């Protein structure tokens with residue numbers, strides 16, 4: 051009998067050879083914010099997955115909050131990503147890119163001089179972040195976005211979607227999780243606006259929905275998914291009593307846009323609080339596109355959850371870092387190599403292409 055995880059499926063108009071997804075993972079190897087040959091090698095080595103979702107990639111100079119993360123707004127970046135998508139396609143894989151605007155999760159030392167640190171409200175993220183020039187630094191207070199800033203940023207997402215297709219990607223995942231810009235609009239801890247972009251549920255989902263609409267108008271909704279993290283606490287996100295209502299309204303709106311998939315983060319295996327199983331089940335029941343499960347999966351749990359219809363595909367993160375041949379290992383039951391956390395975000399091939 052073939053376990054469900056290794057059976058083919060579809061996503062939008064794409065045929066996927068199995069239901070194993072490589073979760074998006076920031077690896078900070080994009081020196082100068084431009085993708086390179088080393089990244090092409092890394093992704094191509096993992097092309098046995100049914101779908102690769104490339105790491106968080108900024109649609110704007112203002113969204114490059116971390117050191118050495120890639121962008122998708124300049125000609126150089128499009129050309130760099132083209133190397134990656136060509137290598138993955140030559141190896142028989144399919145690849146989406148995750149569009150991640152870091153918003154307030156940023157530091158001037160990581161950004162170009164003219165870039166701006168923008169967020170729904172002028173509230174600094176708690177804690178510190180890494181900068182290559184000055185080590186750990188406290189998060190600065192971001193600039194609260196004006197209506198013009200919001201319109202410009204939505205336009206940047208749309209252009210980045212077009213750039214993604216020009217760069218050869220099969221589609222785009224909008225990162226609305228983990229406390230980055232879109233999630234900063236969803237969450238009451240980061241969005242204290244009193245205009246049409248903040249306050250009630252309808253207003254807090256507006257940015258996510260407008261980005262999804264602009265992206266769909268540019269490249270078609272069947273090539274777009276969204277990643278969400280209800281009950282997540284990363285980067286200062288805080289659950290609130292309206293959380294279930296907010297995500298269910300968002301799902302309704304995403305149905306209307308016709309997105310291909312929703313990708314639900316669950317970082318309880320990394321020490322984060324549990325994500326309400328009731329809400330996950332309701333999102334599953336209400337969302338019309340595909341549902342990607344993620345967080346702490348092994349083959350047995352993945353097959354059990356697929357068989358129980360909890361989702362259609364399963365994303366694996368850390369196991370893919372240290373096991374480029376993860377699909378074969380999951381299938382054969384071979385032992386997995388554990389990842390070396392000390393090289394998750396360091397430059398170069400060590401801990402990247404040498405597993």
Ligand SMILES: Cc1cc2nc3c(=O)[nH]c(=O)nc-3n(C[C@H](O)[C@H](O)[C@H](O)COP(=O)(O)O)c2cc1C
Nearest residue numbers: 073074075076105106344345346347366367368394
């Ligand atoms: C090094 C590293 C980088 C990550 N970067 C991203 C990212 O850019 N975007 C994102 O949505 N999630 C990111 N994540 C979260 C993963 O996509 C995934 O949700 C998490 O690792 C849990 O899955 P796992 O238990 O299979 O590792 C990252 C995780 C790790 C370990």
